[in-house]
Amino acid sequence: MDTIKFKNNPKEQEFYNQLKDKVFKELNGRNFYGNADFWKKGIFWSIVSYTAYAFLFSDSINKLVFWFLFLIFQLAGLLIGFSLGHDASHNTAFKSKRANAILHFFSFLTIGIDPLLWGLRHIRSHHLYANVEGSDIDIDKNPFLRLSPVHPWKNKHKYQHIYAPFVYMLALIHSVFMGDWIYLFSKDYDWMRKGISKQELYIRFIIFKILYFSLVIVLPIAFSNFSWQFVIMAYLTTGGIAALLFIIMLVGTHFFIEAAYPESNEGEIEHTWAVHQLMTSCDWNADKKWARFISGGANCHAAHHLFPNVCHTYYKKINPIIEDTTQEFNIVYHNKTLSNMMISHLKHLKEMGKR
Numbered sequence: 001m002d003t004i005k006f007k008n009n010p011k012e013q014e015f016y017n018q019l020k021d022k023v024f025k026e027l028n029g030r031n032f033y034g035n036a037d038f039w040k041k042g043i044f045w046s047i048v049s050y051t052a053y054a055f056l057f058s059d060s061i062n063k064l065v066f067w068f069l070f071l072i073f074q075l076a077g078l079l080i081g082f083s084l085g086h087d088a089s090h091n092t093a094f095k096s097k098r099a100n101a102i103l104h105f106f107s108f109l110t111i112g113i114d115p116l117l118w119g120l121r122h123i124r125s126h127h128l129y130a131n132v133e134g135s136d137i138d139i140d141k142n143p144f145l146r147l148s149p150v151h152p153w154k155n156k157h158k159y160q161h162i163y164a165p166f167v168y169m170l171a172l173i174h175s176v177f178m179g180d181w182i183y184l185f186s187k188d189y190d191w192m193r194k195g196i197s198k199q200e201l202y203i204r205f206i207i208f209k210i211l212y213f214s215l216v217i218v219l220p221i222a223f224s225n226f227s228w229q230f231v232i233m234a235y236l237t238t239g240g241i242a243a244l245l246f247i248i249m250l251v252g253t254h255f256f257i258e259a260a261y262p263e264s265n266e267g268e269i270e271h272t273w274a275v276h277q278l279m280t281s282c283d284w285n286a287d288k289k290w291a292r293f294i295s296g297g298a299n300c301h302a303a304h305h306l307f308p309n310v311c312h313t314y315y316k317k318i319n320p321i322i323e324d325t326t327q328e329f330n331i332v333y334h335n336k337t338l339s340n341m342m343i344s345h346l347k348h349l350k351e352m353g354k355r
């Protein structure tokens with residue numbers, strides 16, 4: 001990974017100092033972990049997901065009901081990851097790191113992506129250098145889509161705004177069956193795994209994958225009334241729909257038409273860290289409770305990137321401060337509705353598809 005420094009700019013630094021002061025004053029402190037709102041939401045999605053799962057084994061359901069139950073299990077299972085797992089990866093659910101690691105492990109079981117590897121790339125790459133080519137793994141070269149202006153253009157990209165939804169449906173399955181293995185074994189990601197013993201990585205990985213595949217494939221094949229072919233078909237198709245939900249809530253938060261894709265100039269980026277986060281993030285329906293409820297605060301993306309050490313259930317207090325302070329300092333803050341953000345994402349794909 002390239003090492004990158006952020007430029008020191010007194011006005012931008014002053015903006016960030018004032019923003020932090022106002023936010024920590026409003027919150028009455030600096031450390032904020034999971035509160036009642038946080039646990040209520042996480043428990044709600046866990047009950048929905050595992051109740052649907054339990055009914056998969058009922059004798060009185062037909063194929064169509066089985067498929068819908070599998071879909072609810074996968075969608076709500078994804079939202080367990082959004083509402084509990086993401087915070088746990090940032091150590092903001094509990095004060096104890098160990099408790100966060102345990103929560104992260106179990107809250108990703110319904111998604112299947114290795115939590116330790118995901119957490120490492122999320123914290124060590126994406127959060128530090130959002131949208132910077134070579135430093136943010138989330139925009140690493142993708143064989144099907146050109147997401148950033150620094151990626152090489154190919155003829156097929158002309159149509160990427162049309163075929164992107166089909167590629168996106170493969171996102172979760174690709175991570176479960178390919179991405180995780182590459183992040184675990186490839187030498188290219190040695191920097192990401194630094195400081196974690198190989199033994200720990202491998203043991204946790206193996207236990208996690210055994211539990212995940214038992215949950216989603218082995219147990220339904222062994223104990224439901226349906227053939228293994230039908231169970232696999234249900235797993236793959238509902239997984240594709242869950243992947244679309246995942247992408248819809250996240251992809252536009254960094255890939256939208258007005259986003260910046262800064263290139264480092266001799267290892268330095270044009271702006272301070274805080275302004276960089278604002279230039280590369282987009283909020284959606286940040287003031288809406290329903291949006292925070294389903295996305296685990298991922299809709300308040302600027303607040304999350306600026307205050308990753310605060311649990312997401314406090315973002316509703318942070319958002320108005322970001323809005324005011326960015327206006328006062330004339331600094332960009334992107335906030336759209338979910339549908340406008342998706343339109344902006346498709347426009348971005350179309351733009352990137354031009355030679």
Ligand SMILES: [Zn+2]
Pocket residue numbers: 086090122127304308
């Ligand atoms: Zn995060």
